Amino acid sequence: MSSRKTIDPSGFSCPLPLSDHPLVLMAHGGGGRLMNQLIEKMLGPALSSPLLDQRHDGAVFEAGNARLALTTDSYVVRPLFFPGGDIGKLAVNGTVNDLAMCGARPLYLSLGLILEEGLPMDTLWRVVQSIRDTAAAAGVQIVTGDTKVVDRGKGDGIYINTSGVGVVANSVSVLPANVRPGDALVLSGDLGRHGVAIMNAREELGLESDIETDSQPLAGLVRQLLDAEVEIRCLRDLTRGGLASALVEIAESTGLHLEIDESRIAVREDVRGACEILGLDPIYIANEGRFVAFVSAASARTAVDVLTAGQQEGGAAVIGTVSEAGPPGVTLKSRIGVDRIVDMLSGEQLPRIC
Amino acid sequence: MKYLDEYRDPQAVRGYSRALHGITTRPWTMMEVCGGQTHAIVKFGIDQLLPPQLTLVHGPGCPVCVTPLELIEKAILIASRPEVIFCSFGDMLRVPGQKRDLLSVKASGGDVRMVYSPLDALRIARENPSRQVVFFAVGFETTAPANAMAVHQASRQGLRNFSVLVSHVLVPPAIEAILSAPHNRVQGFLAAGHVCTVMGYTEYEPIAKRYQVPIVVTGFEPLDILQGVYLCVKQLEEGRAEVENPYSRSVSRAGNEPAQDLIRRVFVVVRRKWRGVGEIPSSGLGLAEEYSGFDAEHRFEVDAREVDEPSECISGLILQGVKKPNECEAFGVLCTPEHPLGATMVSSEGACAAYYRYRRMQVHDRRSGPRIREVPP
Amino acid sequence: MCLGIPGKIIEIRGDDPLLRSGRVTFGGAVRDVSLAYVPEAGIGDYVIVHVGFAISRIDEQEALEVFRYLEQMGELEELREES
Numbered sequence: 110m111s112s113r114k115t116i117d118p119s120g121f122s123c124p125l126p127l128s129d130h131p132l133v134l135m136a137h138g139g140g141g142r143l144m145n146q147l148i149e150k151m152l153g154p155a156l157s158s159p160l161l162d163q164r165h166d167g168a169v170f171e172a173g174n175a176r177l178a179l180t181t182d183s184y185v186v187r188p189l190f191f192p193g194g195d196i197g198k199l200a201v202n203g204t205v206n207d208l209a210m211c212g213a214r215p216l217y218l219s220l221g222l223i224l225e226e227g228l229p230m231d232t233l234w235r236v237v238q239s240i241r242d243t244a245a246a247a248g249v250q251i252v253t254g255d256t257k258v259v260d261r262g263k264g265d266g267i268y269i270n271t272s273g274v275g276v277v278a279n280s281v282s283v284l285p286a287n288v289r290p291g292d293a294l295v296l297s298g299d300l301g302r303h304g305v306a307i308m309n310a311r312e313e314l315g316l317e318s319d320i321e322t323d324s325q326p327l328a329g330l331v332r333q334l335l336d337a338e339v340e341i342r343c344l345r346d347l348t349r350g351g352l353a354s355a356l357v358e359i360a361e362s363t364g365l366h367l368e369i370d371e372s373r374i375a376v377r378e379d380v381r382g383a384c385e386i387l388g389l390d391p392i393y394i395a396n397e398g399r400f401v402a403f404v405s406a407a408s409a410r411t412a413v414d415v416l417t418a419g420q421q422e423g424g425a426a427v428i429g430t431v432s433e434a435g436p437p438g439v440t441l442k443s444r445i446g447v448d449r450i451v452d453m454l455s456g457e458q459l460p461r462i463c
Numbered sequence: 464m465k466y467l468d469e470y471r472d473p474q475a476v477r478g479y480s481r482a483l484h485g486i487t488t489r490p491w492t493m494m495e496v497c498g499g500q501t502h503a504i505v506k507f508g509i510d511q512l513l514p515p516q517l518t519l520v521h522g523p524g525c526p527v528c529v530t531p532l533e534l535i536e537k538a539i540l541i542a543s544r545p546e547v548i549f550c551s552f553g554d555m556l557r558v559p560g561q562k563r564d565l566l567s568v569k570a571s572g573g574d575v576r577m578v579y580s581p582l583d584a585l586r587i588a589r590e591n592p593s594r595q596v597v598f599f600a601v602g603f604e605t606t607a608p609a610n611a612m613a614v615h616q617a618s619r620q621g622l623r624n625f626s627v628l629v630s631h632v633l634v635p636p637a638i639e640a641i642l643s644a645p646h647n648r649v650q651g652f653l654a655a656g657h658v659c660t661v662m663g664y665t666e667y668e669p670i671a672k673r674y675q676v677p678i679v680v681t682g683f684e685p686l687d688i689l690q691g692v693y694l695c696v697k698q699l700e701e702g703r704a705e706v707e708n709p710y711s712r713s714v715s716r717a718g719n720e721p722a723q724d725l726i727r728r729v730f731v732v733v734r735r736k737w738r739g740v741g742e743i744p745s746s747g748l749g750l751a752e753e754y755s756g757f758d759a760e761h762r763f764e765v766d767a768r769e770v771d772e773p774s775e776c777i778s779g780l781i782l783q784g785v786k787k788p789n790e791c792e793a794f795g796v797l798c799t800p801e802h803p804l805g806a807t808m809v810s811s812e813g814a815c816a817a818y819y820r821y822r823r824m825q826v827h828d829r830r831s832g833p834r835i836r837e838v839p840p
Numbered sequence: 841m842c843l844g845i846p847g848k849i850i851e852i853r854g855d856d857p858l859l860r861s862g863r864v865t866f867g868g869a870v871r872d873v874s875l876a877y878v879p880e881a882g883i884g885d886y887v888i889v890h891v892g893f894a895i896s897r898i899d900e901q902e903a904l905e906v907f908r909y910l911e912q913m914g915e916l917e918e919l920r921e922e923s
Contacts, residue, residue: 464846464866464867465846465848465886466846466886466898466903467845467846469907470906475906475907475910478910478913478914479910482910482913497842498842499842499843500842524842552891579891579892580891580892580893581891581892582874582892583892603842605842605844605890605895606890606891608877608893608895609874609890609891609892609893612858612874612876612893615858616858616859655842656842657842657844657888657890657895658842660844660888660895660896661895683842683844686906687906690906690909690910709905709906709909711899711902711905712898712899712900712902712903712905713844713888713895713896713898713899714896719877719878719895719896721857721876721877721879722877722895725858
């Protein structure tokens, strides 16, 4: 009779207490505190490398004479098609943007498709066309790929992974570590469109509006900022978890204190209306075509001008500064002029009635 | 947005804050009843605009926080059944039962859906005739008319596959329970403006008189809350104990009569257990006889035994205003928003969650006094 | 327990009072809202909406009260300072 070896859970050196979250929850992918913990306590330490430890959207490294940026992202959005876009558009723009956030010129994307058995071929074709069109608009090529099919019921129709490679000019260094006190925080546009559009489509919340995803490639705007000689310290696009999570992450990784002004953050009226009735705070809502740029105070004005000229929709503004002093974190001056601390949410923001 | 932005005007907010500082001569403890008001106070930082002598206690006006553990367990059991589509407001999805919450039922494969309105659950029932659709009918009086309508329409439409798990609670009995407790420190109340929109405020008049406490019907925007606090303090300073209604743009003394009519038809007053507080007689609503066929507790016969709260959780004392979150040993240590022990840490306007967000600022803040930066012209 | 937001009624349908509903706009985001509990409300009126139900019609005159009160307080303050 073989002796069954029992595993002593305390022997696991996994610092994320398994007993607390024995199952992966949606919140672990929500861009908030739980996802942050998963990265900081499990993935990061287990897979640690100098580049990974920088925790930036992409890894920048030398290859011969060039500096390359490498990034990856996966797309699991439901529904597959939503106002203004689809999973294909997100998959291309999302990875293009991660590269742009490293200061890179995006060049090539790989495309991994995981398809669910039973997915209508028409649906796949629609998504593929969208990938093609979005790549063309973003100026990148899909150069390699992979396709897998999983059993019916084991996937949401389509999951997509895109990895991207870009080249970073030698003069460019865009990293959280570059941020210093006195720098200005510039927001590239209005918040909340993507998250509201998706939530409304997915949860069938019954809102009618013109709210569409703001998914767009950002590399061109970053290029324009660099050409205008804006002194960019760091860039971060505002995806899951919204502006708040991105800023808290940067504050925590740099140890700096950031101060932002709610009245300078643009939110479209109808997005605001939707947020009000659902009880959502726009600073936590996902965007797919917005970023925050940490720039020198002297180049802040130019940055706003470039971003305003470079986009059809407005909303670009200086929304805050990097403080000279203060504990790592983010303080927001509310609309009524009083400060409060901004923290990450533990999971996805949910509509409330209370 | 009209009727919203004006009540967030920084100058007017300053005006009330100054006036409040002007009339406050002594320490006073007031309770704002409604979780929505707590949320606004935290979000806008309103407590920083109050004179230091004033203490605002966050009351039990959060159905998320007070829904008894047994009912959450029942919800989890029902939601786990394969034939059930369990519909709920977003607020309830993360409230911890003994071990799990509704979101983790979803993680295990349960069909748990978030809805904005109870009528959405009704629609889901119509669209899925072969499934049992259960709606978690939680709330104070504000939500009762909506839930009543859903049940009433289900009855009229003969929607046999629809049922509700009811956890309605009433505010006035809760206020009385707080005031009659021997350790009560609350001297004045900001009544919940939308509860009163539905019910009016006649029920509060005997309470104000019996316990000699001012009760001010207060709205939810910063200006409303400041005005509510101002009028409450003014009454306290002048030794008055009346019911006042500054939220008159929405509230009338009699309240919303068509809404009350349907509530009276669909519901009856029952005794209810409040999580962390205990049973308060005549403090809840249950389905009336005519609609009892829509009661999910009967339809599913789920047996959730008396469940004990984790012993470290003192949310009951916090809901009653007896202790502050930072006086709890588990606060910030065993109990955080990521690993909540009780509902007051889960709910975004639960007192503990609200405190948690401020905690780091208080620990690190070397400055004294409220941090108010001048509003630029 | 009371997230109620003001919106403007832009369309009404339904004759049966209990089924009376309308489209209400919140800064441009529109939703179907039950108007069963505000029989007195009409197109152009603002209502407070909670979980898809209008629970009150906003009284325009009363809505100005909080500002009038503030003004009066300001005037009182001035009087006090003068005397």
